[in-house]
Amino acid sequence: xxxxxxxxxxxxxxxxxxxxxxxxxxxxxxxxxxxxxxxxxxxxxxxxxxxxxxxxxxxxxxxxxxxxxxxxxxxxxxxxxxxxxxxxxxxxxxxxxxxxxxxxxxxxxxxxxxxxxxxxxxxxxxxxxxxxxxxxxxxxxxxxxxxxxxxxxxxxxxxxxxxxxxxxxxxxxxxxxxxxxxxxxxxxxxxxxxxxxxxxxxxxxxxxxxxxxxxxxxxxxxxxxxxxxxxxxxxxxxxxxxxxxxxxxxxxxxxxxxxxxxxxxxxxxxxxxxxxxxxxxxxxxxxxxxxxxxxxxxxxxxxxxxxxxxxxxxxxxxxxxxxxxxxxxxxxxxxxxxxxxxxxxxxxxxxx
Amino acid sequence: xxxxxxxxxxxxxxxxxxxxxxxxxxxxxxxxxxxxxxxxxxxxxxxxxxxxxxxxxxxxxxxxxxxxxxxxxxxxxxxxxxxxxxxxxxxxxxxxxxxxxxxxxxxxxxxxxxxxxxxxxxxxxxxxxxxxxxxxxxxxxxxxxxxxxxxxxxxxxxxxxxxxxxxxxxxxxxxxxxxxxxxxxxxxxxxxxxxxxxxxxxxxxxxxxxxxxxxxxxxxxxxxxxxxxxxxxxxxxxxxxxxxxxxxxxxxxxxxxxxxxxxxxxxxxxxxxxxxxxxxxxxxxxxxxxxxxxxxxxxxxxxxxxxxxxxxxxxxxxxxxxxxxxxxxxxxxxxxxxxxxxxxxxxxxxxx
Numbered sequence: 112x113x114x115x116x117x118x119x120x121x122x123x124x125x126x127x128x129x130x131x132x133x134x135x136x137x138x139x140x141x142x143x144x145x146x147x148x149x150x151x152x153x154x155x156x157x158x159x160x161x162x163x164x165x166x167x168x169x170x171x172x173x174x175x176x177x178x179x180x181x182x183x184x185x186x187x188x189x190x191x192x193x194x195x196x197x198x199x200x201x202x203x204x205x206x207x208x209x210x211x212x213x214x215x216x217x218x219x220x221x222x223x224x225x226x227x228x229x230x231x232x233x234x235x236x237x238x239x240x241x242x243x244x245x246x247x248x249x250x251x252x253x254x255x256x257x258x259x260x261x262x263x264x265x266x267x268x269x270x271x272x273x274x275x276x277x278x279x280x281x282x283x284x285x286x287x288x289x290x291x292x293x294x295x296x297x298x299x300x301x302x303x304x305x306x307x308x309x310x311x312x313x314x315x316x317x318x319x320x321x322x323x324x325x326x327x328x329x330x331x332x333x334x335x336x337x338x339x340x341x342x343x344x345x346x347x348x349x350x351x352x353x354x355x356x357x358x359x360x361x362x363x364x365x366x367x368x369x370x371x372x373x374x375x376x377x378x379x380x381x382x383x384x385x386x387x388x389x390x391x392x393x394x395x396x397x398x399x400x401x402x403x404x405x406x407x408x409x410x411x412x413x414x415x416x417x418x419x420x421x422x423x424x425x426x427x428x429x430x431x432x433x434x435x436x437x438x439x440x441x442x443x444x445x446x447x448x449x450x451x452x453x454x455x456x457x458x459x460x461x462x463x
Numbered sequence: 464x465x466x467x468x469x470x471x472x473x474x475x476x477x478x479x480x481x482x483x484x485x486x487x488x489x490x491x492x493x494x495x496x497x498x499x500x501x502x503x504x505x506x507x508x509x510x511x512x513x514x515x516x517x518x519x520x521x522x523x524x525x526x527x528x529x530x531x532x533x534x535x536x537x538x539x540x541x542x543x544x545x546x547x548x549x550x551x552x553x554x555x556x557x558x559x560x561x562x563x564x565x566x567x568x569x570x571x572x573x574x575x576x577x578x579x580x581x582x583x584x585x586x587x588x589x590x591x592x593x594x595x596x597x598x599x600x601x602x603x604x605x606x607x608x609x610x611x612x613x614x615x616x617x618x619x620x621x622x623x624x625x626x627x628x629x630x631x632x633x634x635x636x637x638x639x640x641x642x643x644x645x646x647x648x649x650x651x652x653x654x655x656x657x658x659x660x661x662x663x664x665x666x667x668x669x670x671x672x673x674x675x676x677x678x679x680x681x682x683x684x685x686x687x688x689x690x691x692x693x694x695x696x697x698x699x700x701x702x703x704x705x706x707x708x709x710x711x712x713x714x715x716x717x718x719x720x721x722x723x724x725x726x727x728x729x730x731x732x733x734x735x736x737x738x739x740x741x742x743x744x745x746x747x748x749x750x751x752x753x754x755x756x757x758x759x760x761x762x763x764x765x766x767x768x769x770x771x772x773x774x775x776x777x778x779x780x781x782x783x784x785x786x787x788x789x790x791x792x793x794x795x796x797x798x799x800x801x802x803x804x805x806x807x808x809x810x811x812x813x814x815x
Contacts, residue, residue: 112639114665115691117560117610123701126521137517146513160507161498163680163715165489166673169478193545196704204584208469232556232702258469287464313466321518328515328710343467349475350584352548358680359711363515 124228127431136454138445139431141296141406143325145377145448148370151326151363158359167358169349174356177365178333182305187338190345191364193355195295195319195332196225202315202334203229205347206289209258212236214288217253218261221246221269221438223293226261242269246400246408250277254284263293265301268433268443270402275302282311289340291315298323298378299385300403305335312337315344322405323378324367331356331364381405385446391456395463405446408438414463416440422462428455476580479783488806490797491783493648493758495677497729497800500722503678503715510711519710521701526708529717530685534657539690542697543716545707547647547671547684548577554667554686555581557699558641559611564588566610566640571600573790575619575645594621598752598760602629606636615645617653620785620795622754627654634663641692643667650675650730651737652755657687664689667696674757675730676719683708683716733757737798743808747815757798760790766815768792774814780807 127140171191179186192198207216207230218226220239230237240252246269253260260281265272282290282304292304294316304316316335321327334344348355356364368374385402392399392409399409410416420432420442431443446452479492523543531538544550559568559582570578572591582589592604598621605612612633617624634642634656644656646668656668668687673679686696700707708716720726737754744751744761751761762768772784772794783795798804 114558114639114641115695116562117558117640118695119557119560119699120695121698121702123698124705126518126701126705129518129520131520140518142517145516147515151515152512155510155512158507160504160715163499163503164497164677165494166478166481166492166679167682168481168483193704193707193709196706200703205471206466206469208471210468228702232699286466288466288469325516327518327706330519330706330709339467343470343472346473346475347471347584349478350473350580351552352545353476353478354548354679354682355545357545357682357709357712360709363512 119232121232122228124225128429130429134427136428136447136451138447138451138455139429140327141322141404141445142327143322143377143381143405144446144451145325145380147325147367148373150366150370154362154366158362162358167354167356167361169353171356171361173365174331174361177368181368181371182335184335185338188308188335188341190334190336190341190348191356192332192348194321194330195293195317197355198317198332198334199225199291199293200229201344201348201351202291202317203235204233205344206315207233207235207259214256214258216259216261217257219248219266223263223267224433224435246271248273248277250280253281257285257288259288260285260290261293262291263295264304265296265403267296267404268406268408268431268438268441269400270404270406270408271400272301272403275304278304279307282307282314286313289313289315291317293317295319295322296404299382299405308335308337312339315340320364320367324374325377326364326367329360329363331360381446384449384452387449388446388452388456395456395459406443407446408441408443410440410442411463416442419459419462423458426458428458471584473584474580476577480781482781486779488780488799488803490799490803490807491781492679493674493756493797494679495674495729495733495757496798496803497677497732499677499719500725502718502722506714506718510714514710519706519708519713521705523708523713525717526683526713529720533720533723534687536687537690540660540687540693542686542688542693542700543708544684544700546673546682547645547669549707550669550684550686551577551643551645552581553696553700553703554641554643554669555587556585557696558667559585559587561610566608568611568613569605569609570613571618573598573621575615576785576787578613598623600625600629602632605633609637609640611640612637612642613645614643615647616656617648617755619648619756620758620760620783620790620793621752622756622758622760623752624653624755627656630656631659634659634666638665641665641667643669645669647671647674648756651734651757660687660689664691667692672716672719676726677729678716678719681712681715683712733798736801736804739801740798740804740808747808747811758795759798760793760795762792762794763815768794771811771814775810778810780810
């Protein structure tokens with residue numbers, strides 16, 4: 112007998128690289144190429160260290176109110192956490208507790224690769240449902256008996272969007288379990304499931320400040336749901352850590368969300384760059400689905416993904432590659448500024 | 464069957480009040496009355512919002528290095544989290560997984576009231592061991608077969624310190640389980656169990672920036688342990704949330720810990736105020752243990768704790784009272800500035 116026998120042993124998720132090298136074009140973790148809203152700077156400049164002395168507001172009222180205002184919701188429909196990873200981890204812990212081990216939580220085989228890690232961590236039985244060849248989802252695959260459903264929409268790393276009526280169909284057919292729709296990339300061209308929370312109290316919609324609001328470094332994620340589902344999530348959160356959001360996250364996060372116009376401008380710029388780049392990548396022999404995200408998931412008709420990845424890296428451009436079944440030939444390329452993408456295209460021309 | 468049947472239902476921890484009223488003397492959540500180290504201001508002033516665009520360093524290297532330097536440890540001996548609550552929650556999840564449900568995790572009946580909440584959240588069997596009448600711990604109570612041990616030292620809310628040789632005895636007698644020593648208040652006069660991590664690989668020592676480093680608002684906690692125990696904790700953490708610490712927490716936290724002299728000054732001031740106040744409280748008819756923390760846990764020989772609490776509150780002073788067995792007559796009074804404590808004594812004189 113050893114203390115190690117009692118340890119929960121897990122294989123952790125591997126996050127994308129955060130290189131400390133300067134002068135690199137970083138297209139590997141889907142950050143926004145534009146800075147946060149101007150008001151964030153103003154609030155940062157007025158921040159006093161003496162405020163750090165006291166505990167932050169455990170209800171996160173300033174941030175929750177700002178999000179509720181933006182989306183025209185009641186505060187009781189909003190949950191916030193330390194990035195959408197924290198929100199999703201708490202949601203897995205809170206909602207996927209079927210006593211029947213045969214009722215498995217369902218999510219696609221190719222999707223955000225943290226879902227199976229959370230399921231393993233919390234010992235939640237799960238089944239990975241294969242995506243179709245073109246990376247689309249067949250809603251019917253999620254209609255059988257299960258312990259919960261998680262759909263990233265648009266899906267990552269594929270970038271493919273499931274239309275809202277099909278999302279609704281999945282939610283409607285699963286009244287006995289919680290359905291999580293992970294909308295980390297929804298602001299780049301998708302239609303959010305947010306309006307459905309009024310109709311389905313078992314729906315949780317998760318979003319993040321890390322992509323469309325340029326605040327990956329601040330770690331802010333949030334979820335929408337019925338007042339009942341949010342209350343359950345809050346109870347679990349307050350059983351884990353009373354004060355998850357620090358003072359800068361609360362006040363700078365609220366500032367970031369208040370500026371609707373800047374938000375619209377940024378996401379439109381990212382979408383415009385993405386659409387401009389698509390034909391250029393096609394010309395170079397890449398194929399990819401119709402991305403509605405701030406990345407393009409592409410493979411080349413001749414060159415191996417591994418080789419292109421290495422060549423880009425040698426030339427100061429980092430993209431993401433997953434050494435996983437079915438997708439090892441693909442590269443996930445975040446949408447940077449127009450200048451960054453032009454450099455990418457130029458370097459790609461050299462190799463393909 | 465309803466989706467609610469699968470919900471993990473819990474009774475959350477209730478944190479101390481964070482009132483939004485100004486001009487209040489806040490002695491209820493053991494914050495430090497002095498601001499963070501001067502370098503924190505300098506780093507804050509140099510902070511650029513453009514840095515928030517990217518994900519923070521998931522290894523938290525800057526902060527981990529600063530803590531390792533301060534305590535003369537290797538980085539592999541240090542874990543950081545979103546306040547010591549986050550560190551403790553992860554430690555409960557990681558280390559208390561005995562397959563034998565009869566092997567219960569042990570902690571005192573009067574202690575930090577989050578321990579039983581975490582145990583309930585993660586469905587960990589536990590037994591609360593009664594403190595002695597004078598709120599001391601009998602180490603022998605923790606020698607039997609168990610699933611793990613958690614000792615707050617000094618204990619909260621009692622303020623009572625267990626000498627290091629008795630802590631060591633508990634660790635030594637429990638080689639088959641993890642022993643967590645929660646040292647949130649150790650810098651105010653206790654002796655840390657830190658040196659024991661070299662001898663006992665099953666020991667985890669948890670500390671925080673919230674009290675002695677005046678950074679409650681920044682949410683930074685940390686743990687020391689053998690490289691093996693820290694690795695297990697990191698694996699679980701990276702299975703929960705890759706990026707727990709946001710950019711301000713990393714850089715401002717590192718700045719706070721680098722200034723050893725300021726840290727020493729602050730804690731000495733708090734200790735001096737505490738020792739000055741003790742005889743004044745005694746004169747007023749209060750009894751209390753020999754606090755080695757930044758609070759005094761006191762009851763009055765005649766007046767009810769509830770009444771004193773209410774009178775203080777009416778007079779703009781908030782302290783903490785726990786409506787729990789054995790301690791409902793007590794008030795936990797944080798050590799504020801000398802001026803704040805003088806006001807407290809003056810108001811207490813009016814009622815007792």
